[in-house]
Amino acid sequence: MHLKNLKLKNFRNYETCEIEFPGNKILLAGKNAQGKTNLLExxxxxxxxxxxxxxxxxxxxxxxxxxxxxxxxxxxxxxxIxxxxxxxxxxxxxxxxxxLKKTSFAGFLGNLTVVNFNVSDLLLLRGAPSDRRKWLDDAISQVYPAYKDRLAKYSRIRTQRNNLLKEYKNFPQxxxxSVLDEQLGVAGSNIIHLRQKYLKEIRQIACRKHKNIAFEQEELNIIYVSTVTGEFDTLNDKIQKPDEILEKFHNALDEKRAGEIARAQTVVGPHRDxxxxxxxxxNAVNFASQGQQRTVTLALKLAEIDLIEEIAGESPVLLLDDVLAELDNERQNFLLKSIKENTQTIITTTGLSAFNEDxxxxxxxYNIEAGRIYEGN
Ligand SMILES: Nc1ncnc2c1ncn2[C@@H]1O[C@H](COP(=O)(O)OP(=O)(O)OP(=O)(O)O)[C@@H](O)[C@H]1O
Ligand SMILES: [Mg+2]
Incomplete structure (x- = not known):
């Protein structure tokens, strides 16, 4: 996979922008707030x-x-393309x-695949659950493009259901x-099924990477904690079929019915997992040191690259946003050594002095200044 060029109009601080990406190693250099991250975005x-x-x-x-x-x-x-x-x-x-105009996300996604690694990813383990859901949803959308359409559908049904719950005390329908419960369950069960599948796949690869970075001393596992199915241990549990999950979904909705009406909110479903x-x-949230968290994140990002390559048959484009400066020498070297020659990598930096001449x-x-791009040397 090779990104040849990019054109922007009125995107963030770029009025217009045309940039070529020859070769596999691109550096975007510039002071703070000039538009480096915007370009990767x-x-x-x-x-x-x-x-x-x-x-x-x-x-x-x-x-x-x-x-x-x-x-x-x-x-x-x-x-x-x-x-x-x-x-x-x-x-x-x-x-x-x-x-050609595409009317579904699935018709568009899966063409360009990227793995983005930025400073805030380093907080993934300890950040808000919504950050982890977003990481997971974006990652899955790239390898299973229909997933994003399902997410959008689920979100539409949930909004409709929440509106109904808001009126329910005065106007119980x-x-x-029950029609919305069924639709929510079907859409939500598919999402949970694909999340289980993706996490099981990524765990296997991330675990290997993690052992290498942590010198075999630590064992990584990933658990999907669901409001519908309870805990899904990606190492030991078998992926559940959407039908099995749907049954649990209905049970969970029945159990929470009174609470949902009282709170006028859907509290069961993948949006709460x-x-x-x-x-x-x-659990890393409670015990992991900064360094251990970084090791896990690094292992996950490297695993994302391998998994996309495995599924799509081509290496994704790797976007590294300021992240090298945040890693210690050991992890930095591990990351740079792990990037294969055929992986196109776009790196942002505030100074080229951080890189050795080799x-x-x-x-x-390229140098980036106030939303304009200049050839560097
Ligand atoms: N919608 C927008 N319209 C115009 N400008 C915007 C918009 N959103 C963000 N900006 C501006 O874009 C600028 C560049 O942001 P960006 O995050 O790309 O900087 P950066 O070069 O990555 O900086 P840093 O090194 O600090 O990460 C900021 O000054 C920001 O105010
Ligand atoms: Mg930036």
Whole structure:
């Protein structure tokens, strides 16, 4: 997989931008607040149809602009593909692949795959459950493109159901609630099934990476903690079929019915689930040191690269945002050594002095200043 170029119009602090990505090693250098992360965010958007930052799509538009364009040419399995996204809130975004309009996310996703690794990922283990859900959802959307459509459907049903619950005390519509329960259950069970599958796959690879970085001294496990199915141990448990999960979904909804009506909220479902990382039998949230958390995150990111390569048959583009400076020498070396020659890597940095000359030799360097891009040397 090779990202050949990127064009932007009215994206964040870029009025217009055209940049080529020749070769596999690209460095984006610049002082703080110039637009380095924004550029990676645009690339990430084409791969996941969401930002890695929290917030809505309208925040991606340059202040004052009504719409924005992100466009790129990629080379994949020997063919060139043009991807184009126009973000036009409150209207739906317009997605095109080779000029053809796509009406589902699945028709667009899976073309460009990326793994993004930034400083806030280092807080993934201890951050909010919503951060971990977002990490998981974006990662799964890339390898199982239909997942994002299911998420969107689930979210629409949940909003409808929440609206119904808000009115329920004054205007109980039992029949409509049971129709929505069924729809929520079907959509939600599929999501949980794919999360179990993805986590089981990524655990296997991440565990190996983790052992290498931690010099075999630590054992990593991942548990999916669900409001529907309880704990799913990715090492020991078998992936549950959507039907099995659906039955549990209905039971959980029945059990929480009174509470949901009282709180006027859907409290059962994948939107409330979480993922726990276990090191040597202990939950990393409570016990892991900063260094141990970094090791897990690094192992996860490297595992994401391998898993995409395994499923898609080509290495994803790796986006490293300021992250090298945050890792100690040992982990930095492990990361750089683990990146294969055929993995296109785009790295942001505030200073080239952080890199030794050998490393800079065949890199393409761009300098970024206030939303403009200049060829570096
Ligand atoms: N919607 C927007 N419209 C215009 N400018 C924006 C918008 N959103 C963010 N910006 C501006 O974009 C600038 C660059 O942000 P970016 O995060 O890309 O910086 P950076 O080069 O990665 O800096 P750092 O080294 O600090 O990470 C910031 O000054 C920010 O205020
Ligand atoms: Mg940045």
């Amino acid at each position: 645009a690339i990430y958007y084409l791969a996941s149809l969401s930002s890695f930052r929290p917030g809505t799509d309208s925040e991606l538009l340059k202040w004052g602009a009504e719409n924005c364009l992100i466009q790129a040419d990629i080379h994949k399995h020997g063919t060139d 043009e991807l184009r996204a126009i973000i036009n809130p409150p209207k739906q975004k317009v997605l095109k692949v080779n000029g 039992e029949e409509l609630l 979480d993922t726990s990382f276990i090191i040597n039998g202990k 490393y800079l030799r065949d890199k393409k360097v």
